[in-house]
Amino acid sequence: MAEMPVVDPPRRPGRPTRPALTEDTIAREALAIIDELGWPACTMKLLAHRLGVRSPSLYHHVDGQKGIVDLVRALVVREIHNPAIQGMRWDDAIRSFGIAYYRAFSGHPNTIQVLSMTPVRDRDTLIMYETFLQTLVGQGWELPRAFEALLGLEHLALGFAYEWNAEDLMLDPAVVAAQGAPLLAEVTRDRTDQASDVEHTFMNLLGRHIEMFRHEVDESKGPHHEHP
Amino acid sequence: MAEMPVVDPPRRPGRPTRPALTEDTIAREALAIIDELGWPACTMKLLAHRLGVRSPSLYHHVDGQKGIVDLVRALVVREIHNPAIQGMRWDDAIRSFGIAYYRAFSGHPNTIQVLSMTPVRDRDTLIMYETFLQTLVGQGWELPRAFEALLGLEHLALGFAYEWNAEDLMLDPAVVAAQGAPLLAEVTRDRTDQASDVEHTFMNLLGRHIEMFRHEVDESKGPHHEHP
Numbered sequence: 001m002a003e004m005p006v007v008d009p010p011r012r013p014g015r016p017t018r019p020a021l022t023e024d025t026i027a028r029e030a031l032a033i034i035d036e037l038g039w040p041a042c043t044m045k046l047l048a049h050r051l052g053v054r055s056p057s058l059y060h061h062v063d064g065q066k067g068i069v070d071l072v073r074a075l076v077v078r079e080i081h082n083p084a085i086q087g088m089r090w091d092d093a094i095r096s097f098g099i100a101y102y103r104a105f106s107g108h109p110n111t112i113q114v115l116s117m118t119p120v121r122d123r124d125t126l127i128m129y130e131t132f133l134q135t136l137v138g139q140g141w142e143l144p145r146a147f148e149a150l151l152g153l154e155h156l157a158l159g160f161a162y163e164w165n166a167e168d169l170m171l172d173p174a175v176v177a178a179q180g181a182p183l184l185a186e187v188t189r190d191r192t193d194q195a196s197d198v199e200h201t202f203m204n205l206l207g208r209h210i211e212m213f214r215h216e217v218d219e220s221k222g223p224h225h226e227h228p
Numbered sequence: 229m230a231e232m233p234v235v236d237p238p239r240r241p242g243r244p245t246r247p248a249l250t251e252d253t254i255a256r257e258a259l260a261i262i263d264e265l266g267w268p269a270c271t272m273k274l275l276a277h278r279l280g281v282r283s284p285s286l287y288h289h290v291d292g293q294k295g296i297v298d299l300v301r302a303l304v305v306r307e308i309h310n311p312a313i314q315g316m317r318w319d320d321a322i323r324s325f326g327i328a329y330y331r332a333f334s335g336h337p338n339t340i341q342v343l344s345m346t347p348v349r350d351r352d353t354l355i356m357y358e359t360f361l362q363t364l365v366g367q368g369w370e371l372p373r374a375f376e377a378l379l380g381l382e383h384l385a386l387g388f389a390y391e392w393n394a395e396d397l398m399l400d401p402a403v404v405a406a407q408g409a410p411l412l413a414e415v416t417r418d419r420t421d422q423a424s425d426v427e428h429t430f431m432n433l434l435g436r437h438i439e440m441f442r443h444e445v446d447e448s449k450g451p452h453h454e455h456p
Contacts, residue, residue, distance in 0.1 A: 116391060117393050117395070119398050129412050143411060143414060155386070159386050179355070181355060183371060184375075187374075204376055208380070
């Protein structure tokens with residue numbers, strides 16, 4: 001779609017200047033609405049209103065709800081994608097990608113469900129995936145294994161991104177103890193801050209995810225595998 | 229809260245008989261609304277309307293929005309929790325729990341965000357977690373490791389539960405190829421059915437998750453670990 005500003009209704013005196021209507025300004029406004037009010041609130045009508053244009057103008061730039069998904073996904077992906085992972089060792093590349101993915105979606109939890117359930121069409125996302133695959137395959141990984149590492153990493157990151165946004169401790173030791181779950185009470189005993197606990201657990205599991213694939217990759221190379 | 233039916237307005241002639249208002253009927257109606265319309269639609273007002281009672285009656289049974297979360301979580305957990313995992317070997321227990329978790333949330337994707345971001349208070353969920361921990365700890369696992377296995381498993385299952393609900397292939401080989409992502413095109417080439425592809429990938433990653441912990445548990449027992 002063209003990046004040309006649409007023809008708007010004649011400007012009234014005193015009306016503030018607006019930025020030109022581009023895919024980027026539309027994507028940013030859509031993401032702002034979704035972050036603030038949730039995805040169902042992000043209708044073409046509200047989006048047009050917030051951008052100060054009429055709905056038909058917006059349809060010149062966006063292919064309706066599906067188009068909004070593409071634009072918003074590409075915008076979030078631009079927070080994640082780092083072409084430099086191609087120069088990293090595979091374990092560093094996985095860690096870097098996983099952390100970036102987790103951080104981006106921690107900032108935009110209201111995007112997770114729709115983006116997880118709507119087919120990917122935008123080039124930015126496909127190129128991000130391709131870069132991840134190239135990095136691993138270039139270091140001797142089998143392609144299907146690299147793809148599963150990618151999917152597992154995404155889901156791990158998304159779950160923790162939700163939890164990072166919990167308003168309070170997901171498992172409050174006092175509540176747990178009162179309900180007769182002694183092991184759960186013991187293991188959550190020192191938890192005091194949801195965000196930092198989530199961060200800690202995510203990093204541990206990300207490390208495990210990497211070690212899991214290290215074992216497999218080592219084993220597929222023969223019996224004399226080294227442990228780093 | 230009591231399971232007593234509330235006192236309703238006098239019945240008009242011809243009005244159909246309703247089941248008594250219990251926590252269970254409320255939970256089932258709330259989940260039906262959420263499955264159908266999404267969580268934001270499940271207001272106390274709509275819930276009361278669908279149950280055929282006045283909103284104040286509903287407040288006798290449910291502690292507002294937070295109470296709805298507790299009731300819905302407990303209802304979904306009852307689809308997952310199987311006390312018999314305590315008699316299983318840890319790897320079978322993890323597999324059984326993971327599959328049940330994935331299946332339950334595949335059936336209720338609209339519950340995932342709110343349940344992932346709202347602190348757990350209901351006894352059913354806490355007992356389900358406690359049973360999982362007891363099963364692993366009873367077979368020699370360190371408690372923190374068992375807890376991280378639980379969290380990792382949950383997030384893995386939730387991500388795939390979303391994807392299982394995608395209306396079409398998340399990654400369509402034709403779209404991918406057209407956008408210049410050759411490795412991604414190759415690895416998605418044979419994908420034709422979103423639900424069965426997701427199922428297959430989830431099962432693979434669940435198996436990996438189990439092997440990952442098998443390696444760790446073996447290694448913590450000394451250098452002469454066996455591979456099954």
